[in-house]
Amino acid sequence: MEAARNEARFNNAKYDAAWAIRFRPEPEAARTRPGAHHVRYAARHLVIDEGDAARAVYEVLDGGVILFKLLPDGRRQIIELLGVGDVFGLAVGPVADVAAEALTPVRLAVFEPAAVDADPALRDRLFARLRAQMCALHDHALLLGRKSAQERVATYLMRLVPGRGGLACIGAAPGNAEVRIELRMSRQEIADYLGLTIETVSRTFSALRRANLISYRKQDEVVVPNLCRLCRLTGAH
Amino acid sequence: MEAARNEARFNNAKYDAAWAIRFRPEPEAARTRPGAHHVRYAARHLVIDEGDAARAVYEVLDGGVILFKLLPDGRRQIIELLGVGDVFGLAVGPVADVAAEALTPVRLAVFEPAAVDADPALRDRLFARLRAQMCALHDHALLLGRKSAQERVATYLMRLVPGRGGLACIGAAPGNAEVRIELRMSRQEIADYLGLTIETVSRTFSALRRANLISYRKQDEVVVPNLCRLCRLTGAH
């Protein structure tokens, strides 16, 4: 079933190629972390597999990363969506508790455990970031546990509004401005992130489009004509 | 063969760290935190309300605490179950992102923001704990996003097995031993934690009892005659 689908996806080289083309790298932000290794991976590269020995802590310098967990029968849940500045690889104990995969071409800073132990300033930075990611996880638990499919998709879109932290309808900037959103994820990934099936995600997008709450030509470039109206569907306000 | 696999799982420390020994009413552990203010609250006391100014970081010294979020229409999701050693109050901005309520009578250590800023050792301790809680959240996201009602309840029970970190069916101690579990939560709280309704939780408990996987007289004292059989329903193995 879904397991088979995932399996097929993982082993398909053409898919990787298509993906790499589709998600062009962001204009090199040229960030660096003194004293850390830097590495680059192509989109879809599996950086950490669940159960791997925990050999390093990573910080995202460019691009996007997803953390996910699998059940033995193939069900997948994408746990976190990471962007620039986010960190991962911080399991407790010697084993990774989640898998990490590049969503786009990425550049990562790699910190060895010894370096983390030796550098209090680094720990503080990781700590601060972890607090932020923890809040995002809290929000996501609310979404997964209590929101309807439409609320999940609306919340997801609001989170991706560029330059805002998921509360785009609030604050100074006009909530009735038109906004363009790049999803950067396939329907399957959105589904696995939102705890839905690909069909439900697709249907929900279609319903939102029919209601003129969103529009799109390419299926990963969504235009939201009025953020306030979309925000009202998130269940949060 | 089977034994070897079990052994491997047993050594997977993430679960131990994340869930071990949470949640026992420990006869007054008499822990203290030098330099911190200590407070006591009765069960049900609201320690932090969502939206409060973030005035302190807390560590649980005794008892249990729940973190939860509400939607405007009243839907509630319990985000984390905290036990001895866990920390909360670590929002990013100046405002609490979740509410915190005493599940049992609790004793808490209170750290002022200034104290946290001034004490690197404290930050390190908070950091370490946050990593553990983060792993627990990852697990819970998987549960909320992808598990069936029966799997959720079975997972919940396995997590509460005293002295083991959620993998009680494995390891040296006999998985076929009889184990007594104190839930210490109402059906409503269990439902809000597992992303279900109270009726579904109740029905699932009844079904498990009918199948002789659990038994109970008081509805918050569950006896599991055979952990292995219950563990098989969690979806995780």
Place this chain on the structure above:
DNA sequence: AGAGCTATTTGATGCGGGTCAATCCGAAAT
């Protein structure tokens, strides 16, 4: 023991979203 709660259990019913199965569509190759 009995009254009056509230929490839990059980039953009946409906719906949201999952499952299965066809298309449809767009990018790449020919």
Place this chain on the structure above:
DNA sequence: ATTTCGGATTGACCCGCATCAAATAGCTCT
């Protein structure tokens, strides 16, 4: 253009869990 192939969409149907409603079990207070 035409073919091809994988992803997305749409449709038909079904099932697990929510919802609504009623019965029962535990509590506390007389």
